Amino acid sequence: MSTDVPDSTLSVTETKMGNATAVLTPVLGLMVPMVWCSVVTSLVLAVCTLAWRLRYSAMKDPASSLPLPPGSLGWPIVGETVQFVVQGAQFYVDHFKRYGPIYKTHLLGSPTARVSGAEHLHHLLNSEPQSLTMKLPGSVRHMMGKASLVTSKGDDHVRMKKIILEAFTTTRLSDYLPCVQQNTQRRIKSWCGQGRILGFQACEQLIVDLVLELVLGCRLENDRDGSVRKAVMTINNNLFCVPLNIPGGGFYKASKARAIISEFVLRRLADKGDKEHVSMLEVFLAAHHTEVGAAGKGAGQGLTAEEIVDNAISLMIAGTGTTSGALCCLLLLLGQHPEVVEEIREELNTAGLLSPDGPGELSYDVLQTLEFTQSVIKESLRLHTPAGGAFRKAEKPLEVAGYHIPKDWTVVYSIRDTHKSSKVFKDVSEFKPSRWQDAELSERLHRENPCHYMPFGRGPRACVGKALATMEMTVFLVELCRLATFELHNPDADMVFLPVTKPADDLPVTFYARKEKSN
Incomplete structure (x- = not known):
């Protein structure tokens, strides 16, 4: 049997192969440059990333034999900012698990060391x-x-703080x-009977009222x-936003809002405040000098x-969120x-102070005697710290x-991480106000290391308004437990931590007017 292929068949085959070649040739012609482009891009990115890391490694003091903290500086220019924006506070949680209490990263345009642990x-x-000196993100600054006191340094900070x-x-x-x-x-009376409302928004409206009146x-x-x-x-x-003044953007909105507040403060200054109403503005006016020195x-x-x-705007920002x-x-x-609510009511x-029809005006001295109520506040601040951390700048090499x-x-x-990892507190993740009634705990915190508990920060830059914030929380608990009962609709809500800690x-939540139990 002959195995020769007819000429007609070869002709058809050659034609098909020729067509395929005609199609593949331009495709291959495109693929080769794409492959080379990919290879070159990868090499350039690798070189840039290496140069990026070497740049910050070169900042290390040659006199120090210690290594930089573990961690990653991320991609060139952007560092790990994109991951941080996407993940929020979970970024810190993941890095803490991976690298431990001290690690390096690159956020918001700066090489950064994050440190926790008392x-x-x-x-x-x-x-x-x-x-160490104060350093704030550009939008906050x-x-x-x-x-303002928050952004000042040196003698200016000492003068204004006093x-x-x-x-x-x-x-x-x-x-x-x-x-x-x-x-x-x-505010609490107005919440009762409204039906379901959002607790955070309700609390925010209350605090904004307070801060504007007090400041x-x-x-x-x-x-x-x-x-x-x-x-x-x-x-x-x-x-906390990208400090670009683009119409419609967060920074643009916040800047316009700041201008409204600034204009209002200047009007209050021109009117010499309000002599019939107690506020911090009186303190500022007493210290006001119209003359400005050569240094401004x-x-x-x-x-x-x-x-x-x-400073008025700073106090309002710091005191509301x-x-x-x-x-x-x-x-x-x-x-x-709910058992804690009953313990507060017993106190x-x-x-x-329990009657909804009383007790008239509270006194500051009486508030200080409410030990269990104060313990509830301390425990809440330990478990759900309002501010997760603070930004500083290393003015010198640190070890x-x-x-x-x-x-x-x-x-x-x-x-936050320091509170959660502290060995001083037993059952650190549980809400136990009674722990603060143990005199040994306070003594141990003072004796061993006060940084185990510092919801308002520590050092010369600690929150100046911590006593006022504590008083506001105490009054809130007194009036809440005295005037209302309430029902949470989602007691197991996930928590978010930026820009503030909240569900x-x-x-x-739904609030109801509280009625006294009959004897």
């Missing part, structure tokens, strides 16, 4: 302000203002108390259209108008633990736990 922070914070602390003395806190109590009562003497009648209140909330909602600073030890405006979150977390924990009853942190790096000290769903 033993590490005690050493670190003792170097303030000589080796802009909103606070260049002439003046501003006058607004937080025990005498001043006692003067603020009626305002705090009246606003808290009004500027701005009552509801001074802000009839609510524009100043809306401006404060707008800044809080857009505080207030004459003598006073405050310029710019410093008053920036975190305290709103703290009140919301109190609601969450009390809803999860209030013993102090003669922490066997690692080297180069000069000019950002240093973030983590309050992810803003805590849906």
Whole structure:
């Protein structure tokens, strides 16, 4: 049998092969450059990444034999910022699990060392302000203002802090108390009968009312259209954002809101405040100097108008978001633990404060006697710390736990991770207010290391308003347990931690007016 292929068949085969070749040739012609482009891109990226890492490794002090902290500086230029924006606080959780209490990263344009653990922070914070100075993200720095206590350094910081602390003395806190109590009562009573509301938003509205009145003497009648209140909330909602002034963007919205508040503060200054109403503005006005020195600073030890405006805005920003979150977390924990509500009520009853029809005006001294109520606040702040950490700048090379942190790096000290990893507290993840009634715990914290518990930070940059925030939380608990009962609709909500600690769903809740039990 012949095996020869007919010429006609060969012709057809050759034609098909020729067609296939005609098709594949341009495809192959495109693939080769694409492969080379991919290879070249990968090589360029690898070289850039290596140069990126070497650049920051070169910042290491050659005199130090210690290694940089573990971790990754991420991609060139952007570092790990994209991962941080996408993940939020979960970014820190994952890195802590992977690298431990001290690690390096690159966030928001800066090489960054994040440090947690009481033993590490005690050493670190003792170097303030000589080796560590305040550093804030660009958007926060802009909103606070260049002439505020938060952004000031050196002698300016010392001068302004001395003046501003006058607004937080025990005498001043006692003067603020009626305002705090009246606003808290009004808001809680308004929540009852509204049906289902969002707890965080309700707490935020209360705290904005309080802060505007306490800082500027701005009552509801001074802000009839609510524009100043809306401006404060707008800044809080857009505080951490990319500092690009693009219309419609977060920074753009927050900047316009800041201008509204600034204009309002200047009007209050021009009116010399409100002599019939107690507020922090009185302290600022008493220290106000219209003369400005050659360096642009207030004459003598006073405050310029710019410093008053920036500090008023800073206090409003610092005093709203975190305290709103703290009140919301109190609601969450009390809803999860109704037996704690009953213990608070027992303490209030013993102090003669429980009746919904009484007890008249609270006194600052009486609030300090409510030991269990104070314990609830301490435990809530430990478990759900309002601010997860604080930003600093290394002015000198630092050595922490066997690692080297180069000069000019950002240093973030983590309050939340430190609380969660502390060995001082038994059952660290559980809500146990009674632990704070153990005198041995307070003694141990003082004796061993105060950094095991620091919800308001530590050192010269610790929160100046911590006594006021604690008083606001105490009054909130007193009036809440006295006036209302409430029901959480999702007591097992996930938590979010940026920009403040709060339930992810803003805590849906229904309040009811409380009636006294008949004897």
